[in-house]
Amino acid sequence: MNRLRPRTLRGQLTAGLVVLLAAACLAVGVTTALALRGFLMGRLDEQLIASGGRFAASLEHEAEPDADNGPDTRGQSENTFGARLLNGDVTRAAVIDDATDRPLRLTAEDRRTLADVPVADGAGHSVHLSAFRHGYRVTAVRGDDGDVLVTGLPLHPVEETVHRLEAVEAALFGAALVGTGFAAALWVRISLRPLHRVTARAAEVARxxxxxxxxxxxxxxxxxxxxxxxxxxxxxxxxxxxxxxxxxxxxxxxxxxxxxxxxxxxxxxxxxxxxxxxxxxxxxxxxxxxxxxxxxxxxxxxxxxxxxxxxxxxxxxxxxxxxxxPLAHEPVDLTLLILDATDDARAAGPGHHWVLDLPEEPVRITGDVHRLQQAIGNVLANARTHTPPGTEVTVTLSTGPAGVHVEVSDNGPGIPDELQAEVFGRFVRADRARSRSTGSTGLGLAIVRAVVTAHGGTATVTSRPGRTAFRLTLPA
Ligand SMILES: Nc1ncnc2c1ncn2[C@@H]1O[C@H](COP(=O)(O)OP(=O)(O)O)[C@@H](O)[C@H]1O
Ligand SMILES: [Mg+2]
Structure with missing residues (x-):
């Protein structure tokens, strides 16, 4: 059930409208059908009572149905049924067929049904006789010689009219429901459009x-x-x-x-x-x-x-x-810059092995040469000061689809795990006690990130014991 319920307000409103309309249609349909049926039944009963058992009375004189003496079928409508009962038993029954009467063979059950019809109550009663496919409306009057005359008219035309009405109503209401469903969906959609704008704006702010x-x-x-x-x-x-x-x-x-x-x-x-x-x-x-x-x-x-x-x-x-x-916006020869920076690092840290891996073509970008010098210098200084002598430091310059990559990797002890996530933060450093002797401030990598970000690039680090690599990516 829950899975059938529409999730959106729009769906719920539309479905609700359609369901309400369907209920209203059903109520109108049932009421009109019942009213029509009641009205037609009343007319049938009037007709029945007005006929006053004339056809049934003509059956009183049990005789061979010859032309003169035969039952009086004139003025009676087709399918009129008549029966004469004497002492609660049917002596004769007939139905008008093609303007002549046709005698009927009744079963014991039919005879009992006819005998049960209340006599002279001035009302119609619905019965079902096995001789007919459809029901009959019958009324019983007392004859002249103590017999009971039952006259009946078929219910079939009433039923047919009611069914016709029901069919028309079903078609009409179905079409109305479909039409209203679409119109309601559209209407609800239009009414809720401002709400969509509200949602979109709220989502925008949330992002x-x-x-x-x-x-x-x-x-x-x-x-x-x-x-x-x-x-x-x-x-x-x-x-x-x-x-x-x-x-x-x-x-x-x-x-x-x-x-x-x-x-x-x-x-x-x-x-x-x-x-x-x-x-x-x-x-x-x-x-x-x-x-x-x-x-x-x-x-x-x-x-x-x-x-x-x-x-x-x-x-x-x-x-x-x-x-x-604003940074300076000038052509920078990164290859040259890295050569110089590595030379400086080699001079400051002769105990380390400095390895260079540069592309054959010089790599040029646009940026602030002093800031870039500082950033790369900081990374190289780290590789020197935070690793023991004998460590190998490799500086790689390469170009890729994301831009220019400067990678400084060393095979030193690595950055402590708890520091890695925030190593680019301000005043973040591993060994505060030792910092005095090494001149460490914890600002070096913060500057690296700030410079690289100001150039529209990114700075990342991966580190485990034996390999620490800083990678600066700058837009080409
Ligand atoms: N190559 C490296 N090997 C090991 N640890 C490093 C390396 N580079 C940086 N670190 C760690 O990251 C911390 C932050 O570096 P940085 O911001 O340059 O500050 P500082 O060098 O002044 O201490 C350093 O204190 C050090 O613990
Ligand atoms: Mg540093």
Whole structure:
């Protein structure tokens, strides 16, 4: 049953309308058929009573049916039935056939039926005699000599008329149902069209990545009549869209403020940090006896302030990339860039084996050469600083349908499992305790991803002990 029920509101409304109409048609059909039948029966009874048993009376004089003495069939309609009963037993029965009477042979059952007809009650009674295929309407009157005269008219014409009406009604109602079904489906569809728009708009909003980034809200729905249910839903959705948009604007403004703050803060920090470093270096150059502890402290100040400079520079770069500062848009020879970057890495990490795999043709793209240098440099620096000496690092440059791929893979210990998912995040690094000695900040890969994304590319990593590969894909 449940499987037959339409799922959509449209289907349910249409089906409901059709079912209601079918019920109404059925009620009208049954009522009219019953009324017609009652009316025709009444007329038949009137006719029967008006005939006053004339045909049956003519059967009283039991005789050979010769021309003069025969039953009086004149004025009687075809198929009129007559019977004469004396003392509850049928003495004669006949039916008018082709304007003459035809004697009937009655069974015991028929005789009993006729004997049971109430006498002189002025009403018609439906009986079924085995001599006839169809039912008869009969009435009984008392004759002159104590006999009972039964006259009957066939029910057949009444039944036929009623059946004809039923057939016409069935055809008419069937056509009306089919027509109404289609019209209702169309009508419901048109009425629900604004609802479809509401659904589509709601789905559109549901698909928006509301959690981050700049979002363009879909236009509000056109004004619908607020007196209709659909209009109310549309109004509520518009209201909600307004709220969501408001919240989004606030969130975006908040993010903007944070970005500005980060950019301003790192920018402001650059000068004092540079000053600290300068002063430390100046103090170290002081000739004259400097106690060893003081020298050591000054050296520490120098190295820490260098680290801080890097950190502040990284933060500033990230803040600028976050703010969507436009990148330079110039031709970049990636082959050359990778050659240089690997040379630098080799110089910084002579204990590692550096392997290059470059295509024969130089690969050129459009982008910001300094940022790309920085990104690739960061990945190479990681392959050097997060693996032991003796590790082999392979830098591969290739082109494919998705763009240009720069892959840096090493056979080092790999990235800890719990770190892999967020390794491109800010301040994410494996060994915080060791980070001071290695100069690790946890911003390197965040910059890589930000630079690559700003170029319209992607940065991914796969890592297991013995093979870690960073893959930067840039649009060709
Ligand atoms: N090639 C690599 N092999 C092993 N671990 C790596 C490698 N590259 C990156 N990592 C891990 O990812 C972390 C994040 O890298 P990164 O963002 O560059 O920060 P940082 O290098 O300053 O620590 C590193 O601290 C390190 O634990
Ligand atoms: Mg790094």
């Amino acid at each position: 928006l990545p509301l959690a981050g980034g700049e979002i363009v809200m879909p236009r509000p729905l056109p004004d619908a009549d607020p007196r209709t249910e659909v209009g109310q839903v549309a109004g509520a959705l518009n209201h909600m869209l307004g709220h969501v948009e408001d919240a989004l604007l606030r969130r975006q403004a908040g993010e903007e403020r944070v970005r500005h703050f980060a950019a301003d803060a790192s920018h402001e920090l650059r000068t004092p940090v540079a000053n600290v470093r300068g002063h430390a270096e100046l103090a170290l150059r002081h000739d004259g006896p400097v106690p060893a502890e003081v020298r050591h402290a000054l050296e520490r100040i120098g190295s820490e302030s260098r680290r801080m400079t890097r950190l502040v520079d990284d933060l500033l770069l990230l803040a600028r990339l976050d703010a969507g500062r």
